[in-house]
Amino acid sequence: MKVFHCSHCGQTVFFENSQCVQCGHPLAFLPEIGEMSSLEPLGGGLWKSPLPSNPRQTYRLCSQSVDGNQCNWAVRHEDPHDHCAACRLTSVIPNLSVNGHREAWIKMEAAKRRLLAGLLTLRLPIVPKATDPENGLAFEFLADPEDPNADPVLTGHFQGLITIHIAEADDAERERRRHAMGEPYRTLLGHFRHEIGHYYWDRLVQQNPDRLEPFRTLFGDERQDYQQSLDAHYANGPMDPSAAADRGYISAYAAAHPWEDWAETFAHYLHLADVLETAHACGLSLAPFRESEPRFQADRRFTPNDLHRTFETRVDEWRALSYLHNNLNRSMGLPDGYPFILTPGVLEKLRFIDETVHSTSFFGRAFA
Numbered sequence: 001m002k003v004f005h006c007s008h009c010g011q012t013v014f015f016e017n018s019q020c021v022q023c024g025h026p027l028a029f030l031p032e033i034g035e036m037s038s039l040e041p042l043g044g045g046l047w048k049s050p051l052p053s054n055p056r057q058t059y060r061l062c063s064q065s066v067d068g069n070q071c072n073w074a075v076r077h078e079d080p081h082d083h084c085a086a087c088r089l090t091s092v093i094p095n096l097s098v099n100g101h102r103e104a105w106i107k108m109e110a111a112k113r114r115l116l117a118g119l120l121t122l123r124l125p126i127v128p129k130a131t132d133p134e135n136g137l138a139f140e141f142l143a144d145p146e147d148p149n150a151d152p153v154l155t156g157h158f159q160g161l162i163t164i165h166i167a168e169a170d171d172a173e174r175e176r177r178r179h180a181m182g183e184p185y186r187t188l189l190g191h192f193r194h195e196i197g198h199y200y201w202d203r204l205v206q207q208n209p210d211r212l213e214p215f216r217t218l219f220g221d222e223r224q225d226y227q228q229s230l231d232a233h234y235a236n237g238p239m240d241p242s243a244a245a246d247r248g249y250i251s252a253y254a255a256a257h258p259w260e261d262w263a264e265t266f267a268h269y270l271h272l273a274d275v276l277e278t279a280h281a282c283g284l285s286l287a288p289f290r291e292s293e294p295r296f297q298a299d300r301r302f303t304p305n306d307l308h309r310t311f312e313t314r315v316d317e318w319r320a321l322s323y324l325h326n327n328l329n330r331s332m333g334l335p336d337g338y339p340f341i342l343t344p345g346v347l348e349k350l351r352f353i354d355e356t357v358h359s360t361s362f363f364g365r366a367f368a
Contacts, residue, residue, distance in 0.1 A: 089112070107169040232256075250264050265350060
């Protein structure tokens with residue numbers, strides 16, 4: 001994530017902010033340019049941005065900013081939708097009259113917006129199902145049905161529809177599930193990044209013959225029975241993380257099926273891209289006293305789409321950042337922020353995803 005500043009007073013602001021704490025100006029994210037901007041009122045519910053990129057463009061606030069979602073994305077005034085490009089991707093929300101559901105929904109929408117901002121930075125296609133029912137994207141945020149005999153909600157992806165159980169927005173419940181599943185890491189944003197990986201497998205690999213056979217060489221043949229593979233994974237228990245890493249899997253769950261291997265690795269690719277962008281944007285430098293320890297030097301020109309920056313360079317930077325992150329966490333008595341091992345096998349899969357993202361015919365597009 002880039003570092004943002006109020007375009008009225010210059011105060012540092014964050015992606016989630018809707019008002020500058022220094023000058024009080026309203027703030028909004030402008031997805032078409034990937035910037036946070038202060039807003040000046042024009043009357044009639046219209047606003048303008050002082051940013052020079054499009055001085056004649058006027059905006060409306062997303063209707064969800066009024067309805068309690070706390071959305072801070074703007075809508076161009078000529079757009080016929082009341083909802084912003086992020087909010088209109090959600091097709092189903094939980095019953096907000098139930099205690100705790102509104103809070104969960106707000107957290108889930110915030111995580112989804114951060115996911116989408118990262119996808120915009122990578123210039124990956126984001127097409128609503130309402131626009132393209134066959135290839136489009138939609139989200140459902142669901143709670144278990146009240147009927148105890150009904151099937152529970154399962155987080156997952158099917159043909160562009162991503163369903164996420166709202167329990168994942170409950171920190172205590174998510175931690176309980178993490179322990180029960182034997183996982184070293186489980187976050188709400190991580191769920192979004194994993195499930196969107198399934199969507200982009202459909203868009204970038206399945207629909208691209210040039211990528212499908214190389215995918216099978218690295219990740220395995222996805223035509224093996226998916227449900228049977230998952231049943232075996234849960235029946236036998238997760239693979240030991242060290243053994244999984246030695247076999248080229250980023251996590252134990254990645255070993256369940258080639259689709260899950262791709263989705264897990266894709267999520268880590270998004271982790272890597274976002275953290276690197278943040279570190280460079282913040283001007284972080286890491287200069288240890290011993291030459292053998294990892295180093296990092298921020299570059300204000302860095303973007304995750306800098307194709308002149310080699311994959312190896314980005315991996316070296318990631319190693320330095322994860323080294324620092326984990327050591328800082330341990331100093332606070334917290335678990336490692338990145339408890340994973342980037343083995344050669346994992347790195348080859350990450351490289352494949354990087355090449356796929358940047359070689360796809362969709363490159364250069366965003367919301368459609």
